Amino acid sequence: MIAALETVGLRKSFGALAATRDVSLRIEAGARHALIGPNGAGKTTLINLLSGVLRPDAGRILLDGADITFLPPHRRARRGMTRTFQINQLFAEMTPLETVALALSERRGLGRRWWRTLAAHADMLDEAAALLARFGLGDAMRLRASVLPYGKQRLLEIAIAIAGGPRVLLLDEPAAGVPEDERHEILSIVAALPDDVAVVLIEHDMDLVFSFARRISVLVDGALFVEGSPEEVARDPGVRQVYLGEARHG
Template identity: 60%
Template sequence: MNDIVLSAQGLVKRFGGIVATQDVTLDLRRGARHALIGPNGAGKTTLINLLTGVLVPTAGRIVLDGEDISRLAPHRRVARGLVRTFQINQLFDSMTPLETLTLVVSQQRGVAAQWWRALGSDRGVVERAAQLLEQFRLAEVARQPTRELAYGKRRLLEIAIALACEPRVLLLDEPVAGVPAGEREELLQTVAALPKDVSVLLIEHDMDLVFSFADRMTVLVNGAVLTEGTPEAIAADSRVKEVYLGHGSTAEASHE
């Protein structure tokens, strides 16, 4: 079991009489590139909210590196290395990418209280922020207010913020959603180049990204796992095709 970094075991979530997740079991291996797919309403968001601690499971448990974290607060899960990409909030919106990443890196290293006094005072923080700006193709917009950035650059910054938290497990939540076609390639290349020591669970509707990125896939339907396997096996699975065709999406089932 050493190879499993994150494990969802028999997760159930009920909202009154509605069962949003039904006995979901999913193992994320160390260094994995694992995609979670399914039609709208499949329960993907509920599952991610359970994994990150936004929701508490009705039944089942979540294990991170051998530790049961099922009842752990979201920020404590982040501190243990389970990090989700998130939409930039109003605070970050008014800051530059350089300021944002300096703040997050400072907080990660326990020097957040002083970050604003002298942006360049901690060489290690500055070097890490600069490294992230370069890695995520943000160096040329480092001093622009985030609200002025192109949408693709904002999504890149969201992933950079998550990486600044030093994750062992990264939940990559629809990174190309809403990104215009002209900005997608840069984002796809950056996602493909994520550090190999970070285990990634990708939640995504874009099948081009899913099939180019994932080495394993889990298909969720009506809150339950329909099947799991390699991208090749999933693409050839008649049940998966039926689910997507049944929801009026031929594109998402067309990867032969």
């Protein structure tokens, strides 16, 4: 069976620093896959390679079996890969309804003509409103994005990514900077993402990781250290030493 996303021997260096070292991953269709590791392990570099923000020095990236190693980000998005960022990438003055409608219009090939034809596409507005309601943003869909609480902004960013109709969704720390009382809403939304979308999550919140993931890859110093089910990873003595810090505590 063809993987939704696969990397083969992926490498990236910045001068003498090897940020990603021969990483080979296989993400199945509909996967719930988490990437964890200590600070500096190469997690965000790997996501940047997958999404096309960075080009690898060596190795390949396959999306549904097709080589996308050197495709730019927008062409990867059209083929079914979308992502979120550690820091919001929202249009502050646009409303959630306008922003999600824009993402839907890109998926339909309307591009920058969306604002001229929006009134003629009531079905697109209905789809945008329904998606926002699923993400708990129904009451805020006509507010400017800049006035939304930070947790709602993070949810909006995920909703925009889903509006693109991805086969693979890369979530880079979706709960970063979100107050504790809003993190649970993000957790429930992430857990309820469509079953046909393979989700790759980077997250430091281990409660979120172990509640979400069916498979976990641990990166250390740019290399794949351990991979397995959440139970296998939690039991691994090497993970406890390197990631949980037991080596520092005797």
